[in-house]
Amino acid sequence: MKKVIEASYLTADSAAHYRTILRYFYHQHERMRDFxxxxxxxxxxxxxxxxxxxxxxxxxxxxxxxxxxxNLIARQxxxxxxxxxxxxxxxxxxxxxxxxxxxxxxxxxLEKLGDTFQGSLERSQFDRLFQALATLxxxxxxxxxxxxxxxxxxxxxxxxxxxxxxxxxxxxxAYINSEQTDQRMQTEAFLVYKNQFTTYLRDFIVSLQKTSxxxxxxxxxxxxxxxxxxxxxxxxxxxxxPRLEDLSSSAADWLTExxxxxxxxxxxxxxxxxxxxxxDILQWQTNEMIRRMTRYVQRIGERQQHFRSxxxxxxxxxxxxxxxxxxxxxxxxxxxxxxxxxIQHLQLEEAxxxxxHVDTWDEAPTELTIKPRxxxxxxxxxxxxxxSNEKRKKQQQKQYLMERDQEKRLIEKHMNQGKMxxxxxxxxxxxxxxxxxxxxxxxxxxxxxxxKTDYGFRVKVILDxxxxxTLKAEDGNLRMPDATFxxxxxx
Numbered sequence: 469m470k471k472v473i474e475a476s477y478l479t480a481d482s483a484a485h486y487r488t489i490l491r492y493f494y495h496q497h498e499r500m501r502d503f504x505x506x507x508x509x510x511x512x513x514x515x516x517x518x519x520x521x522x523x524x525x526x527x528x529x530x531x532x533x534x535x536x537x538x539n540l541i542a543r544q545x546x547x548x549x550x551x552x553x554x555x556x557x558x559x560x561x562x563x564x565x566x567x568x569x570x571x572x573x574x575x576x577x578l579e580k581l582g583d584t585f586q587g588s589l590e591r592s593q594f595d596r597l598f599q600a601l602a603t604l605x606x607x608x609x610x611x612x613x614x615x616x617x618x619x620x621x622x623x624x625x626x627x628x629x630x631x632x633x634x635x636x637x638x639x640x641x642a643y644i645n646s647e648q649t650d651q652r653m654q655t656e657a658f659l660v661y662k663n664q665f666t667t668y669l670r671d672f673i674v675s676l677q678k679t680s681x682x683x684x685x686x687x688x689x690x691x692x693x694x695x696x697x698x699x700x701x702x703x704x705x706x707x708x709x710p711r712l713e714d715l716s717s718s719a720a721d722w723l724t725e726x727x728x729x730x731x732x733x734x735x736x737x738x739x740x741x742x743x744x745x746x747x748d749i750l751q752w753q754t755n756e757m758i759r760r761m762t763r764y765v766q767r768i769g770e771r772q773q774h775f776r777s778x779x780x781x782x783x784x785x786x787x788x789x790x791x792x793x794x795x796x797x798x799x800x801x802x803x804x805x806x807x808x809x810x811i812q813h814l815q816l817e818e819a820x821x822x823x824x825h826v827d828t829w830d831e832a833p834t835e836l837t838i839k840p841r842x843x844x845x846x847x848x849x850x851x852x853x854x855x856s857n858e859k860r861k862k863q864q865q866k867q868y869l870m871e872r873d874q875e876k877r878l879i880e881k882h883m884n885q886g887k888m889x890x891x892x893x894x895x896x897x898x899x900x901x902x903x904x905x906x907x908x909x910x911x912x913x914x915x916x917x918x919x920k921t922d923y924g925f926r927v928k929v930i931l932d933x934x935x936x937x938t939l940k941a942e943d944g945n946l947r948m949p950d951a952t953f954x955x956x957x958x959x
Contacts, residue, residue, distance in 0.1 A: 474539055477490060478575075485513075485519070488513065493568065494573070503543060505561050506528065506531060506560070540562045540564055540565065541563045544561075593633045594683065597683060598683050605690060607619065608697065616704045616705035617705055630736070687737050695730055699723055703726075707722075875903075882900065890937055890952075897942060901946065908929055911927075911929035928953070933949045934949075936949055
């Protein structure tokens with residue numbers, strides 16, 4: 469969670485100077501030139517028109533700052549010192565750090581990438597991955613195993629192809645699903661590329677279906693247990709590389725790393741018990757892209773058809789009507805071309821019979837009042853008197869209180885000296901079971917496990933999770949923990 473101070477030069481106040489200096493170091497590193505003198509950097513900076521007045525003192529200050537940010541490593545140059553003053557002056561040569569090289573390499577790739585996703589759906593990458601996995605399987609079955617170096621090469625080949633598949637397919641699908649591409653597909657210019665896109669996706673799907681089953685079969689056989697001898701060769705090769713640093717990684721850490729990489733490869737193709745494989749998701753997304761392109765092409769065609777001139781169609785219809793011998797034949801032709809001129813609409817209300825064998829004509833007709841379609845039309849209303857519902861309210865209130873009193877008596881029937889234990893009950897009513905379960909649920913949300921009820925008393929619920937009982941009711945039995953309900957009057 470520490471700060472990445474190596475990236476500070478990207479957003480510093482003098483980022484233009486820092487980035488230009490480190491980009492020069494990166495290019496020289498790619499050409500296998502490690503240590504660069506300040507004089508060379510100064511000449512390079514002044515050769516740029518924007519930095520024509522760049523000062524040497526400013527360069528030394530910025531180089532020192534880059535050393536503090538761990539972007540550069542300063543090494544004292546004592547080979548060309550001709551006087552004691554030059555030796556004391558501490559002339560340095562600078563080398564960029566690995567962090568800086570990777571940051572600049574990433575930025576260069578981002579500059580090439582642009583604002584849109586790239587990627588591709590390469591059919592050959594799956595074939596290469598299958599060949600690499602087949603070679604690895606043969607290595608495990610071979611009686612004369614290969615060297616650890618060759619095993620590492622096979623491992624790198626497998627995951628290089630796998631990484632290419634993951635990144636290129638994900639980027640291309642993101643490109644297709646981007647808003648910019650989606651808008652371009654809805655224009656008529658997309659019709660030119662329609663066949664090219666669909667052929668490209670269809671060929672990828674066909675090749676994927678052919679190769680994926682073979683890859684899945686290999687990965688099913690190559691479990692982590694079977695790969696253990698191969699992992700030991702990889703650990704042997706990594707341990708044979710001499711390092712001067714005190715590496716904290718051990719053979720167990722390397723083994724865990726290789727097993728996790730292999731597990732990620734298997735899950736990508738095979739999935740897991742709780743997660744769908746990325747291969748199935750890729751196939752679904754590719755098919756969905758083809759469907760979406762087809763829908764766009766269909767909509768564009770319908771839009772073009774809508775604005776197409778139908779002059780020739782009308783002339784052909786006119787010729788057909790002219791060739792009719794009498795009016796009756798012309799009426800039949802009109803009914804076929806334009807449909808019935810006068811038609812009766814039938815409408816059924818929702819409250820009709822559900823019998824499938826009853827005809828529509830057997831149902832009673834519904835009378836509908838047709839209102840004029842004018843803005844000025846207003847329905848005539850009669851002034852109505854205010855009706856008092858006091859009597860009906862009192863009746864409903866009385867009925868509600870009676871129901872509550874009846875429910876309370878049912879609960880008190882199962883009480884024994886202000887206490888109720890579920891294990892001591894025989895058969896209860898479904899209503900009692902529902903009330904008891906609601907009390908248990910409400911008590912779980914309170915710290916004191918006390919529930920205020922609508923029947924004029926409070927209930928404390930004591931749940932015994934270690935004891936399981938069967939609560940019998942008239943409509944079924946319920947297996948649940950035993951519970952005790954303590955009742956007390958409110959107020």
